[in-house]
Amino acid sequence: MENIIKKSDFVLTPYMKSNDLLATYQILNTVVPYIVLWFLAVKAAAVSLWFLPPIIILMTLFSLRCFSLMHDCGHYSLFTSKKVNRVVGFFLGVINAIPQYPWSKGHAYHHKTNGDWERYRGVAAFLSTEEFSKLNDSDQKLYAVMRHPLMSFLGGFFYLAIRPRYALIAGSYDFIGHIFSSLRKDPRMGLAAIISSHKSRNWYTGAEFIDLLLNNICVIGSWIFLSHLLGAGFFFSVYSISLTFSAAIFICVFFVQHNFEDSYAHKTEGWDYLLGALDGSSYLELPTILKWFSADIGFHNIHHLSERIPNYNLEACHNANIHLLSKVKTLRLGDMLGCAKFVLWDSEACKLISIAEFHKAKFTAPDIEQSLINQNKLEDLLVKNGKA
Template sequence: EVLRHPLMAIPGGFFYLAIKPRLILIMEVYEFIQHIFTDFKKGSEFNLAQTISAHQSKHWQSATEFWDLLLNNICVVGSWIFLSHLWGVGLFWSIYSITLSCSATIFIWLFFVQHIFEGAYAHKTADWNYILGAVQGSSYLELPAILRWFTADIGYHNIHHLCERIPNYHLAACHRENSHLLSDVKTLRMRDLADCSQFLLWSADSNRLVSISSFRQSTEAILKT
């Protein structure tokens, strides 16, 4: 309950955007070095090229993902060093931390409410239904035009989950043209965002998310009977 509290998005967002990408790269480099030493200890059959090609990372699926992460880290950490030298460490990290934490909080909340709302479909992996997961497990977040532009139409999350290959600039048109098929999609508005934070528990019986208060009430009712 504490970890899913809305205020946890502030430190969580900073960790997700600033720390996690660097931590993943460090962890993978460490595991890769371990992999090389393990193969090296096997003796004369050690072949560096084969060892590298045989290594399977837990943190990315392809070499392209690795190079994207590596270049991202080089650019980000390089900019940290450059701007810290240009502005001073204290000034740069004060501005950077506040700006990144605020933007990350908004970013996380916009994603959070796309799946966390009253009655959202939530099923265990076995027998999980792709269509129900997209239509009843994702919401349509109705945003003002300016926010739709800034968020690349993230509000049409149900369409994105039905087909992730649809580019963001076609999501709105696709939603309009298929609105008659999307009557079961949950529509959320800005005023609903705060209420979504209470639906954190999964009911295995109904395959739906339920609020903490309703869970406590049902538990108390069972105990009384």
């Protein structure tokens, strides 16, 4: 897409207005059914385990919708009040076991840098072709395995269920070590000075730490309570399956919204925010039921043009600006698997490529060079023999 369209050409402002009544209705029609499904799962399991799969599928979809609404709260777009977004977002984060506030801060960075692949490397910390070429064969194979679509299941479970717990433990251990280290250097150093001098790798601000701590207290507390109430085996089995699948779905959806053929993948120098939003984000055309469960996140170009547009206004905004979106990448469910191969960033060509393309280019270039050398040698030999 040529950079001839300006952001001011889009009609966005009317759709940036939040509606508290509609937002409340969305929370109720998501959280209440999710709770009811847990009740039905208990009743169904008492009759036959064969009744559980369809209930778990629905739980997975409602968990996915909880995450989508939490995402809106992170952008302060679901409700008009920033405080209400924080509170509701926190409890939606508890449902999916993820600290909402630290997640939203990282996600905001993604929005600020989308399409700038020097600063943001996507959902799985993708490597550039130059970085990938420096890996040995074993590490290259491991890189390919770790970014296989099936790994979204393990990665999703780790991302939601384990990583926040690990972050709190590792960060707390690091902070305790910092306290002793600081006191050894200066025994008179106060607690405030110790805290302000600490730079954690697991959180950036005090507010993020508090959200991480409270999330862990609520999540682990709910795990203990529900495993006692429902039985540990039953609870963790159903919970782990639904959480894993919902996380995997969201990872896959997020992936194809930015990793696809001809996606805008520029260096920092010359990077353009608008092109990052329009050419670096896809329009994922989903069936109506999946649009509802994903809270219309498929309208990703519009979402990146303005993250303050709540999910319930995205489609209307998309339709109002459809004449400016004719060249954006449109993907459907059948296209998602084909996008899975774009896991390397070619920084010279400013595009995403597959590992197969990398190896093809790597071996093709020397072959062409050797062919030219052989041709020159043949021509020299013919000249010497007077046959040229």
